Each structure stands twice: as structure tokens, then as C-alpha cells.
Amino acid sequence: MLKNKFYAKFLIMIGAVLILSACSNSGDEAMTETPTPVEQTPEPVSTPEPMAAPVDMVSQESLNSSMGGSMSEGDMVYFAYDRYDVDASARSVLGAQANWMKANNVNVIVEGHCDERGTREYNIALGDRRANAVKNYLVAMGVSASRIRTVSYGKERPQGTDNAQNRRGYTRVN
Amino acid sequence: MKLLKILMLSLIGLISAALPAHAVIEIDITKGNVQPLPIALTSFVGSGDEMTSAGSVMEIGKQIARVVTADLERSGLFSAIDPRAFINSGNAATAPQFANWRAVGAQALVTGTAVLEEDGRVRVEFRLWDVLGGSQMTGLRYFTAPQNWRRIAHLISDAVYKRLTGEDGYFDTRIVYISESGPYLDRIKRLAIMDQDGYNHKFLTDGSYMVLNPRFSPTSQEITYLSFYNDIPRVYLFDIETGKSEMLGEFDGMTFAPRFSPDGKKVIMSKAERGNSDIFVLELSTRRLERLTKHSAIDTSPSFSPFGRYVTFNSDRGGSQQIYVMDSDGSDIKRISFGQGIYATPVWSPRGDLIAFTKQTGGKFYIGVMRPDGTGERILTESYFEEGPTWSPNGRVLMYYRKYPYDNQGGGGETQLWSIDLTGYNERQVITPLDGSDPAWSPLMD
Amino acid sequence: MAALLNKIPEKLSITERLAERFGPKEQKATSLDVQRQTMSIKAAFRLKIEGECWNPPSGALDAGKLIVVVNFNLSQDGRIIGQPRADDYARMSGPLKVAADSALRAVRMCAPYSDLKLPKDMYDQWKEIKLTFDPSDMLS
Known part of the structure; x- marks a missing residue:
């Protein structure tokens, strides 16, 4: 065991030397190669334990139905392609959200999402724009900014295969 | 140019007597067919078949040749000749019979050996040959722990690629x-x-x-x-x-x-x-x-x-x-x-x-x-x-x-x-x- | 020339083609014939090396600018005497050296040049060949 360990350390070096040409050829270029150390094989990775963020389902449901009608999606607003402006239908949803927040002492997270017809990095930025557009509207309606956190998932968390349904802002109870 | 001059001279009357005894024909080659370079790679089999800490040294030699072949083929710049077509000939590793390699269509040849050293390391050598010119283009020798053979193979791929394309390789990545x-x-x-x-x-x-x-x-x-x-x-x-x-x-x-x-x-x-x-x-x-x-x-x-x-x-x-x-x-x-x-x-x-x-x-x-x-x-x-x-x-x-x-x-x-x-x-x-x-x-x- | 004609080869040589075209009436080549012959010899070399043997390296940075000159000598039966030589080969490195290698491979691949049926009576005109490999038209 000890011997193996020693070998592992000692022999991990790779040496490379030029083999002299077997037959003479004036065109051969003299090559030199410096010894090439090999890096240690990476150890198995220990990954940090993620913290689960449980959602208070009761509060979420009450947020969902804050519009009143059971069929409505009170926690969701939608955006046009590559846009982040809050349109009329989104404004009515967000107005209800703001009223609900004023009546319920909870903090929320606003998620910004995109469709898949764009690059990952741009969509992360676009999702952030959308989440902040939602937040800004809620703040304008009188909700304290400190109660709203935003997060962008870009195009990484679709809710279906319909692009229009994926360009969305989703408000959830923190 | 020279010939044009001669022609002019002849036209003004110095007829055929003006033919030079010696001239160089100059030709511009401006077109070619870009295609993968046919290359032959032999197994890196040395003299022995001892067991190493990573399998038999003969198997390591065979695997190295396979990995180098796969690397070069994947680049699209080389086409490896099927080893079943090889004409068996003498000591391929150090003194190839170039006519036999030319006969199977190879323009470049990689030969090599993998040998177990007394200290437990494996010594891997390779040589790259210009089949048509009958000369060695490059050759390197590596020493490593047997389990690193795959990395040696990629280093060899990089060396071959560099000598034959003029650019650094990208196989040891x-x-x-x-x-x-x-x-x-x-x-x-x-x-x-x-x-x-x-x-x-x-x-x-x-x-x-x-x-x-x-x-x-x-x-x-x-x-x-x-x-x-x-x-x-x-x-x-x-x-x-x-x-x-x-x-x-x-x-x-x-x-x-x-x-x-x-x-x-x-x-x-x-x-x-x-x-x-x-x-x-x-x-x-x-x-x-x-x-x-x-x-x-x-x-x-x-x-x-x-x-x-x-x-x-x-x-x-x-x-x-x-x-x-x-x-x-x-x-x-x-x-x-x-x-x-x-x-x-x-x-x-x-x-x-x-x-x-x-x-x-x-x-x-x-x-x-x-x-x-x-x-x-x-x-x-x-x-x-x-x-x-x-x-x-x-x-x-x-x-x-x-x-x-x-x-x-x-x-x-x-x-x-x-x-x-x-x-x-x-x-x-x-x-x-x-x-x-x-x-x-x-x-x-x- | 007349002697060559009697062989009736499968493919006519340049000399034969010339003879057919201009007739074997002149025993001695004039300078005009030499000029025509030379053009034909050049065309034959070009056709063979460009069509069958040159595989230029592509993809290198400025691959189109890698121009290489190769000289070689031919025997009367179209074999290369000695080795083809690329100008400045010893000082070359990287992509330029690789371009020279490809030119040398092309010259060797195409040898022997006996199939070009080069006119033996004009051996002095073609015993020394200088090829300039210039990929600028095909790679840019």
C-alpha cells in the first residue's frame, strides 16, 4: 500500500524525450520536448448540500386565487417575445397580487422566465428584466420592495412546450 | 521568360540554332484536392507482454494505437488505413519497408512500442514516417505510470497532428x-x-x-x-x-x-x-x-x-x-x-x-x-x-x-x-x- | 519523332500529339515547336499533379499564403533522380513546412512521370523541373 502510494506520486510524471532520427534526413527538425507532468486525477467530488426552500402551499393557493375566480392564474403574468413590458392583462393580475400582499404579511419571490428561442445567457438577463418588471409594478402599487425578491431562470424552467406560456413572471410565496 | 526570349530571338532570324542545351521548366501548381491524409498506424507492441498495474503491456500498446487512430480520424484531416490491409514486413517500428506501406496507400506511418520498465513504468516510443520520402519526420519517447497510457496516446496524437498540419493539436484536452x-x-x-x-x-x-x-x-x-x-x-x-x-x-x-x-x-x-x-x-x-x-x-x-x-x-x-x-x-x-x-x-x-x-x-x-x-x-x-x-x-x-x-x-x-x-x-x-x-x-x- | 510514332501507344504522347497536329515534315524542331512543346509539357505536369497528387493543407491561418517552390531532376524515363528539394526547407517551420511537405509528397506521389510520354529528343528541356505550389486561388 505504502509502496503503491509512493509510486502514484513518483510515477505520475511523464517524461518525453526526442528519439533521434533512425535514418539521416537533413530535413528533420530538432524537436525538444520538456517533461510533461500529469496533474493528479481529481478526487471524487463532494457537493454541498442544497437547502430545500419549501413553499407554504396554503399561502401559495391563496395567492393563486387572489384574483377571485378559481380558473384564473393569479400568480402568473405573460410577456411578448423578447419583451418585458407589463401589458394590460398583466397589470390586472399584478394589481390583485399587490392587494393580496397588502392584506397578507408574507414575502414573495418573483421568477422571470423565457421561451427557448434564444441563447441561455441572454435569456438569463431577459428573465431578470421580466422579474424586475413585475417587482417594479408591485412596488408602484404600494408593496414594499424589501418584501420582494427576484430570480431569473432564463429558459431553464419551462412550464410546457408552448413558447408563449413560457415567457412569464411567476410570483410565489417565499 | 527565358523561353519567351528565345522565341523572340528565333523569330528575328536566329532560327533553331538558338536552342539552349539546358533549361528549367517552371510550372505553377494552383489547384489540388483537399482530402484526409492516408495514414497507417501500427500497434505499439514491444518485445514483451508483461503485466503492469493497468493490464498487459501488449494490450496497452494496442490500445494506444487505437486511441491515436481515433483521435486523428475524428479530426477529419486523416484517414486511417485498415490494419487488415497491412503487408507484414520485418521490424516495422524502427525500419519500415516503405514500399509496402506505399503499396497500401499510406502517405504517413506511425510506428511505436510500449515496454514495461524495471521500475514499473511503461516506456512508450513512437516515430512518424514520411512514407513517400522514406524518412522519419519526428519521434518521441515517454515514460509514465501504466494507468496514464491514455494520456500518452493523446500526447502522441498531438505530436503527429502538429508535425503533419503545422498547428498545435487539441487531443490532450x-x-x-x-x-x-x-x-x-x-x-x-x-x-x-x-x-x-x-x-x-x-x-x-x-x-x-x-x-x-x-x-x-x-x-x-x-x-x-x-x-x-x-x-x-x-x-x-x-x-x-x-x-x-x-x-x-x-x-x-x-x-x-x-x-x-x-x-x-x-x-x-x-x-x-x-x-x-x-x-x-x-x-x-x-x-x-x-x-x-x-x-x-x-x-x-x-x-x-x-x-x-x-x-x-x-x-x-x-x-x-x-x-x-x-x-x-x-x-x-x-x-x-x-x-x-x-x-x-x-x-x-x-x-x-x-x-x-x-x-x-x-x-x-x-x-x-x-x-x-x-x-x-x-x-x-x-x-x-x-x-x-x-x-x-x-x-x-x-x-x-x-x-x-x-x-x-x-x-x-x-x-x-x-x-x-x-x-x-x-x-x-x-x-x-x-x-x-x-x-x-x-x-x-x- | 518518327520512331516514336511507330509505337502506337494507347495514349498519344505530347510529341505525338504535336506530330499529328503539325506533321512530321520537319526533322528538326524549330523554336516555335519548342515553345509549343514546352507549353504542352507544362500542361501535362499540371494536369497530373493538380488532378492526382497535390493534397494541400487547409485550415491553417493564412493557408492561402503558403507558397512553396520545389525543384527536382528527371531521368530520361521519367523517374526522379535523387530527392525533390523545397527551397529553404531547412529553415521552414510550422504551417509553411507542412505546405512544403505536401508539395514534396505531391511530386513523389506522381512519380514516375513516364506516363506523360515526355519527348526524349527534348530531354534537355524537361530534365529539370521547378514547381511553384500556390494555393491562394483555392484557399483564402
């Missing part, structure tokens, strides 16, 4: 990418790393939180990437040797789209504050963040030029996503993409001559290249969705990922890694155990 699995509504995305030929595959994160956009440091020892650990998207640094990762600075707002500077001392990235993404540079030693752009538009996907003097990035400041270039202090911002459609993810070639990009137009996505001044745009590949090119360290090959459309049965949506030669030929899938996206090519290891 690794790929870090995002391994994807699970249904599309709940995709698990993990950081994964493998050799460029898919071997030595390893997961670096366990998938309990989402990761995206990994990129190697210039030493290949660190990876910077975007992690959603704790549901807070931030740029992280992963140390491959220790397996540990750390957040790169705690700033207000999300950080994303990271990439190392060529000297490895900085990470350039986007930072979003209140919905506005701009480009910043983080100095690793001080963790100081310096702003490069300040604009209400989205500025993202920054990439340094090879010597760090310029930065190319993606911005929609002109109304649609386009590619821009600026000095690395943030000054002198110029738009360089003017073709039809929108442009994103610009990445500077390691040899500096080109910027690769993702383009989107007419419902399709494309990978292409243009010069840093925006001229010479060339599209290399297109599909329903593809993005995120990464350069091989010699600036010759691009890797990217493709995503397939969803079908009506709840399937589709697969992601795969692909590579293509800069010439637009030799497009191939890079095989991964699960789905794969966001590839990043390491520099040559050393």
Missing part, C-alpha cells in the same frame, strides 16, 4: 459541459467533465441545484460557472483538484455569463441589478469588481481576445441582439455584426483571427464565424436550435450544443454536443452518457 437528464419540465443539470474523446467522464455536481455555462481557466485547473445553489444565481469557481467550489464575490444582484481572462487573473461576467445586465470584470486576487459597460440594454456573453486587449460581447442596445467589440477598459464600443437576424454568444478564437457566434434568423439557429472587424461572416452549421460555440485550443474546431424540437408525444427536446471543423466540414456528434449542453473546451494541458 478536456471538455466541461452541462449534463442534462430527466423530463423537460424538471430537467436535472449537472456539471460534468471528460476527455475530449469522451473517456474519463465524471460528474462534478450532484444535480440538486442547477448549473450552467461552465468555462475553463487557462490552466484547466478551475472552472467558472453559473450556479443556482440556494436558488440564488451567482458565478462560482470550481477547483478540479479539490472538488471544492466557492461563490465569486457577494454582490447585489445576479452574476452570470462568466469567462476567464487569458492570463487567468480575472473573470469577466454579467451582473444584473434591478433588471439591467451590464459587463463587469472581477479581479480574482482582490475580488474587486470593475464595471466595463453602463447601458440600460442587456449586455452579456463577454469574451476576451487572446491577449486580453479587447472584449467582444452581446448587447441589444441597438434594438436587437448584436455583437459588439470594445477595449478591455470598456471604451470604444463598436458594433460588428450587421447581417440579417440576431447575433449572440460571441467567442474570440484562441488564435485571434475570428469570433464565433450564435445567429438566429428565420426560425433557425446557426453557428458561424466572422473576423473581429465584422467582415467575412461565414455560417458553418444550422439547425432547429444550436448555440454556444467553444473553440478547440488551436482555433481549428468548434464545439456547441444542439437542442431538438419537442414532438407531440411528449418526447423530443434532447440536447447533444456537436463539433465542426472551421472549414465547415466534419460535423460530428460528441457522445456523452446523458444529454449534454454548454460545452467548453480546455486549453492544452501541460
